[in-house]
Amino acid sequence: MSKIKTIGILTSGGDAPGMNAAIRAVTRSGICNGLSVKGIYRGYDGLIKDEVKSFTTEDVSGIITRGGTILKTARSKEFMTPEGMQKAYETCIKEEIDALVVIGGNGSLTGARNFAMEYDFPVVGLPGTIDNDLYGTDSTIGYDTTMNTIMECVDRIRDTANSHERIFFIEVMGRDAGFLAQNSAIACGAEAAIIPEESTDVDQLARFMERGIRKSKKSCIVIVSESPKCGALYYADRVKKEFPEFDVRVSILGHLQRGGSPSAHDRILASRTGVGAIKALMQGQRNVMIGVRNNEVVFVPFSEAIRSDKPLNKGLIKVLDELSI
Numbered sequence: 001m002s003k004i005k006t007i008g009i010l011t012s013g014g015d016a017p018g019m020n021a022a023i024r025a026v027t028r029s030g031i032c033n034g035l036s037v038k039g040i041y042r043g044y045d046g047l048i049k050d051e052v053k054s055f056t057t058e059d060v061s062g063i064i065t066r067g068g069t070i071l072k073t074a075r076s077k078e079f080m081t082p083e084g085m086q087k088a089y090e091t092c093i094k095e096e097i098d099a100l101v102v103i104g105g106n107g108s109l110t111g112a113r114n115f116a117m118e119y120d121f122p123v124v125g126l127p128g129t130i131d132n133d134l135y136g137t138d139s140t141i142g143y144d145t146t147m148n149t150i151m152e153c154v155d156r157i158r159d160t161a162n163s164h165e166r167i168f169f170i171e172v173m174g175r176d177a178g179f180l181a182q183n184s185a186i187a188c189g190a191e192a193a194i195i196p197e198e199s200t201d202v203d204q205l206a207r208f209m210e211r212g213i214r215k216s217k218k219s220c221i222v223i224v225s226e227s228p229k230c231g232a233l234y235y236a237d238r239v240k241k242e243f244p245e246f247d248v249r250v251s252i253l254g255h256l257q258r259g260g261s262p263s264a265h266d267r268i269l270a271s272r273t274g275v276g277a278i279k280a281l282m283q284g285q286r287n288v289m290i291g292v293r294n295n296e297v298v299f300v301p302f303s304e305a306i307r308s309d310k311p312l313n314k315g316l317i318k319v320l321d322e323l324s325i
């Protein structure tokens, strides 16, 4: 039987639409199952600094519709040090927190795993990131909403691209993962996607230009994954130099991709995994991320979830290639 009486919830890393729905689900399900729930503000920084508040069901009322995170979030350098982790552990003892639910991306769940192992402490995680770069869950909380936001933006840009007969390079987020770029390209009927997963073996721009840009088209949209060196500006500059006959523009969507009210998909995913987190803790599970795979709630060991090589389905590249002729 589980000896857990009080749980702490925090959100960490980049905010993602649906994090609030996850906070609500964990809180309500925890209370439903007889647990006390404490909200920890500003991610691991708040755990280090003891920014903790007891939550009632009312504290999470009316938040399922809201983007961002009511708990605030942070990227905490201090938590990555042994001293920082020790302070975080001391807060758990002081606040009588028996287990943690961490809502965040691959970095946050790496921190969760390290903390759980160092202090033999029960921690479970929910996949909260727009990047979809966690292994073992079909999608992450926030990914679907962001995809829809990108689609709406690109549809608008397409009007200008068409009217002026231009090539647009549109940069989307995703850090080292091309899920957002590849799938939004398919959803928007874009002519190409340039993604990090393909960058080592081919010159993606050359490959695309060789295929015959604009042979039958009046406009062209290329979705590019963000990258410090080879983002949309880099590719646009190359086209300007190598193919001066084209009228080229760049649009970097930036942080407008992260905000906004979560989609139905993300609200349901957050609600199901939030309830799953409490179930996992009550069953004595620890060191697992709660995901949804093939429409089933699953417990994925942290070590598997944070694997750096979540593969992008290569079939998606073929779909885009075939449909963009």
Ligand SMILES: Nc1ncnc2c1ncn2[C@@H]1O[C@H](COP(=O)(O)OP(=O)(O)O)[C@@H](O)[C@H]1O
Residues within 6 Å of the ligand: 012, 013, 014, 044, 074, 075, 076, 077, 079, 080, 104, 105, 106, 107, 108, 109, 110, 111, 112, 114, 128, 129
């Ligand atoms: N190896 C690690 N050890 C401890 N904490 C980590 C580690 N990696 C990341 N974290 C914590 O998780 C936070 C969020 O990670 P980050 O990669 O920025 O976002 P995300 O969780 O959304 O992927 C970091 O700022 C840090 O506090």
Ligand SMILES: O=P(O)(O)OC[C@H]1O[C@](O)(COP(=O)(O)O)[C@@H](O)[C@@H]1O
Residues within 6 Å of the ligand: 013, 014, 015, 105, 106, 107, 128, 129, 130, 131, 173, 174, 175, 226, 258
């Ligand atoms: O808002 P910041 O701190 O500039 O971070 C930008 C990064 O955050 C993200 O939007 C989300 O990433 P994480 O979920 O890993 O935090 C990335 O796609 C992007 O690279």
Ligand SMILES: [Mg+2]
Residues within 6 Å of the ligand: 013, 105, 106, 107, 129, 131, 133, 175
């Ligand atoms: Mg991440």
